[in-house]
Amino acid sequence: MMRQYELVERVKRYNPSTDEALLNRAYVYAMMAHGNQKRASGDLFFGHPLEVAAILTDLKLDDATIAAAVLHDTVEDTQATLEEITKSFGPQIGALVDGLTKIKRLDLVSRRAAQGENFRKLLLAVADDVRVLLVKLADRLHNMRTLQFMPPDKRHRIAEETLDIYAPLAGRMGIQEIREELEDLSFHTLDPEAYEAISRHLNEVTAKSEKLVEEIEQTLTAKLKAQGINAEVSGRQKRPYSIWRKMERKSVSFEQLSDIFGFRVIVDTVDECYRALGVVHTSWPMIPGRYKDYISTPKQNDYRSLHTTVIGPSRQRVELQIRTVAMEEVAEYGIAAHALYKEGVNDNSRLAVESRAYQWLRRTIDLLAEGDNPEEFLEHTKLELFHDQVFCFTPKARLIALPRGATPIDFAYAVHTDVGNTAVGCKINGRMSPLLTELQNGDEVEIVRAEGQTPPAAWESLVVTGKARASIRRATRAAVRQQYTGLGTQILERAFERANRAYSHEKLKGALPRLARGSTEDVLAAVGRGEMFSGDVVRAVYPDYKEDRRAGLADQSAAIERPGGSSETVTDGIPIRGLNDDLPVHFAPNGGAVPGDRIVGILTPGEGVTIYPIQSASLADFDNEPDRWIDVRWDLEAEPQRYPARIKLQSINEPGSLAQITQVIADHEGNIDNVTMKRRTQDFTDVTIDLGVWDLKHLNAIIAELRAKRTVSRVDRVTG
The missing domain is CATH 1.10.3210.10 (Hypothetical protein af1432)
Known part of the structure; x- marks a missing residue:
């Protein structure tokens, strides 16, 4: 001790x-x-x-x-x-x-x-x-x-x-x-x-290469001295884990690695760093793509050095790091090398350190205030911990350091969260490029923005920086909450209308204590998600209100019409357009729904509204849950789009029968999403097709022509 x-x-x-x-x-x-x-x-x-x-x-x-x-x-x-x-x-x-x-x-x-x-x-x-x-x-x-x-x-x-x-x-x-x-x-x-195997190999290589290392040290020292550069040159064997990681990354064996040793050249000034580099490159051929200048563009941890790889004596690949004595101290001791952690520092040195070496840690700590849960925070931070860096620039020459493999989306969020959230395109080195382009060192990136844009949820799986993932996830959650809030508003407006009671946000705000919610937005989102029923909100605002369940269901008219029952024209239901609507809308999983169908919406907690054709047998599952039934109607004023439908056929089992079926759908400009086939008997095959159609008329035209085909014995629409 x-x-x-x-x-x-x-x-x-x-x-x-x-x-x-x-x-x-x-x-x-x-x-x-x-x-x-x-x-x-x-x-x-x-x-x-x-x-x-x-x-x-x-x-x-x-x-x-x-x-x-x-x-x-x-x-x-x-x-x-x-x-x-x-x-x-x-x-x-x-x-x-x-x-x-x-x-x-x-x-x-x-x-x-x-x-x-x-x-x-x-x-x-x-x-x-x-x-x-x-x-x-x-x-x-x-x-x-x-x-x-x-x-x-x-x-x-x-x-x-x-x-x-x-x-x-x-x-x-x-x-x-x-x-x-x-x-x-x-x-x-x-x-x-693996550790023992690599260590054993390293010891063998060291014993064989001892003279070669000395030769490179002496040769390089002499060449630099001849140019008036006093330098300390030292060879250094790579560590076992570094070797293992390189073998894993490049999928090569130990014997295939040619750069087991690295050499450091320590000089006095920055000018001598570049002069030494010139001596090295004029003495031995360099390997293209292996030169990096971390002096003009330091790493975020303040690391500064010139890196290059050349074919040195005995045709040996030689990795070189050229730096000054001060740079060497920072390279070895990092943030601990700064005067801030020595005795007698002043405020200026503190500011200098925090502006560079402490920058990443500060930014990471800032993410803590942005609401990620612990698992997400750990995931995001580890993403940035493990990646090498690329350095890109804004059009105003601001340097942005990113993990290798980063895209313009990552770049946009590194500039500012609002820039990332409103990004719709980018220019890389002055040319329009996809947002998923992998950025390279030195790229100049300009982000094209559109106000009101929301980042697609799919971006979360495509970016590589923790900040981008966290920001996309928050924006997606906010957008989903906004959707549910909008849906909840429409549901409550119609619920209060059916109850012949006045609705306003002020009245709803007064009922918050009875609803155990902190804000009107919380109530609206809960109603939209199906976590709170509209009737409960009406009773919270008007305690004397007594809901007549049967009358309420009758008021919803066609929205809850059962097969074989009477119907009335739906005039005031929530408008439904399709999958591109601003409401969280889904279509029935077994058959979908298309314009022309009488439809009903079923509210599913946490998922939104699922649209069923009124003739769907699946609606029987919700008979005892009247609070989940939503009055809906088609809104076809938006851009035309295809809607999901499913048909089931029995076709004769002969060559070309499937081709005839798909040709009919293609001729009618239907879009096939999925096909499943099951041999019914030796002569017949059951074919189920999920397709996209414009409306009920379009679907019926396809079904009619299929029924006319000799190879098709039966066609039915599936409505769940």
């Missing part, structure tokens, strides 16, 4: 003016608080917070963070209180320990929904101070290093969660060393055989 003086010495290496007294007090306080507590390994528990603090000294963090790391388990696991911590060590350390304690109290190894909620709380806890996240990542890293002492089932869950959330989160914060170690430790636990 680390001694008191060893911790102080580790901090003094990078911060000679460290507050030794503070660190000593934190050490002694935590040691006394934890006492003889033991970990699963049998070691003293106090060794764990010390190791967490040691990891953070590698990131060269400030005294407050180191002290908070030493104290981070005291409030949760000992008799210590937050008030004591704050009084003894100050409000800054108290706030850090408080944030870590809130995270500690969460069972992060849990079911998906609970995991999503816990992840939300994790990000909320770091919203005010990202140092909470840095301590949490160090805590997770040490727990992963000692994972072998946990039960097997718990080991697997912790490793899976680490690979899903913590490793990519470390990557998003730019802390590559911690990210890579978390990935390898998780990989070793989740698939030990």
